[in-house]
Amino acid sequence: MPHLARAQKDAFWRDGYLLVEDVADPGLLAVLRRDFSAWVDESRSRSVPWGETIDGRPRFDLELKDHGPGHPALRRVNSPTEVSDAYRRAMAASKMTGIVAELIGPNVKFHHSKINSKLPGAGTEVKWHQDFAFTPHSNDDIITALLFIDEVTADNGPLEIVAGTHRGEIHSLWQGDAFTAAVSEEVAARSRRSAVRCLGPAGACCFMHTRLLHGSAPNHSDHPRTLFIAVYTAEDAVPLSPNPVPSSMEGMVVAGERTGKVRSIDFELRLPQLPRTASFFDQQATAAAGAGAGKDYTF
Numbered sequence: 611m612p613h614l615a616r617a618q619k620d621a622f623w624r625d626g627y628l629l630v631e632d633v634a635d636p637g638l639l640a641v642l643r644r645d646f647s648a649w650v651d652e653s654r655s656r657s658v659p660w661g662e663t664i665d666g667r668p669r670f671d672l673e674l675k676d677h678g679p680g681h682p683a684l685r686r687v688n689s690p691t692e693v694s695d696a697y698r699r700a701m702a703a704s705k706m707t708g709i710v711a712e713l714i715g716p717n718v719k720f721h722h723s724k725i726n727s728k729l730p731g732a733g734t735e736v737k738w739h740q741d742f743a744f745t746p747h748s749n750d751d752i753i754t755a756l757l758f759i760d761e762v763t764a765d766n767g768p769l770e771i772v773a774g775t776h777r778g779e780i781h782s783l784w785q786g787d788a789f790t791a792a793v794s795e796e797v798a799a800r801s802r803r804s805a806v807r808c809l810g811p812a813g814a815c816c817f818m819h820t821r822l823l824h825g826s827a828p829n830h831s832d833h834p835r836t837l838f839i840a841v842y843t844a845e846d847a848v849p850l851s852p853n854p855v856p857s858s859m860e861g862m863v864v865a866g867e868r869t870g871k872v873r874s875i876d877f878e879l880r881l882p883q884l885p886r887t888a889s890f891f892d893q894q895a896t897a898a899a900g901a902g903a904g905k906d907y908t909f
């Protein structure tokens with residue numbers, strides 16, 4: 611039984627995003643929330659990012675300037691699917707997985723996942739960018755699925771997108787010789803003028819094309835904004851740079867089958883730098899302050 615109507619699929623390819631409600635049912639949402647609250651509680655006793663993912667960088671990242679035991683500012687959990695059955699299930703075997711397969715399937719692979727959190731009082735923001743420039747592949751049948759663990763409102767730092775931009779230019783994340791992990795201020799200003807906010811109840815999910823321009827402002831409310839973000843690719847899309855959020859599950863076929871084929875499209879971009887610290891938030895902040903927070907690599 612398909613989850614999407616023809617009109618919803620057409621809207622996704624026309625606009626570059628699709629918002630669907632009731633993607634996570636109340637039972638799944640409850641366990642996703644339970645695991646996230648436990649990590650927030652643990653963060654109260656931490657003063658620096660902690661834990662370890664498979665490349666040795668921290669799993670749990672803090673917005674240090676706003677963080678303290680009484681006002682936790684946990685802003686990122688890297689690869690939660692490796693440490694939580696609930697997040698693994700949401701990624702690999704849920705309605706979210708099924709919808710992604712209807713959009714870019716039949717054969718779909720997992721690439722990486724994370725939780726982006728904006729707790730009340732934390733100033734975390736996401737500067738404008740397109741995901742494809744961080745995770746280039748041989749083709750762009752790639753979806754970033756952003757599952758709302760909390761209700762997303764106009765005030766708690768919603769995802770903002772510019773509809774249709776997935777069909778346009780790939781904007782550089784380099785400004786001159788600096789990797790800023792964000793598009794130029796000119797493109798960002800233009801994006802802000804035509805942005806649409808993705809709002810909805812807990813359990814909704816925004817399915818976003820990898821080339822769609824997006825960003826998000828800080829949370830100005832008293833309510834948390836927690837997103838579980840899972841990135842999926844067509845099985846014949848082969849990565850052209852290392853995974854910025856490495857996962858032991860990268861490449862897992864979550865729908866259809868493995869064909870071993872490669873499909874390519876024509877495009878050009880400058881390869882990204884990998885973050886040195888727990889997440890790209892430092893790359894965006896440090897670049898704004900005029901220094902580099904990433905590292906070049908060679909295959």
Ligand SMILES: O=C(O)CCC(=O)C(=O)O
Pocket residue numbers: 726727736741754767768769824825826837839
């Ligand atoms: O957390 C957000 O608001 C934005 C997430 C994002 O930019 C991404 O997943 O690429």
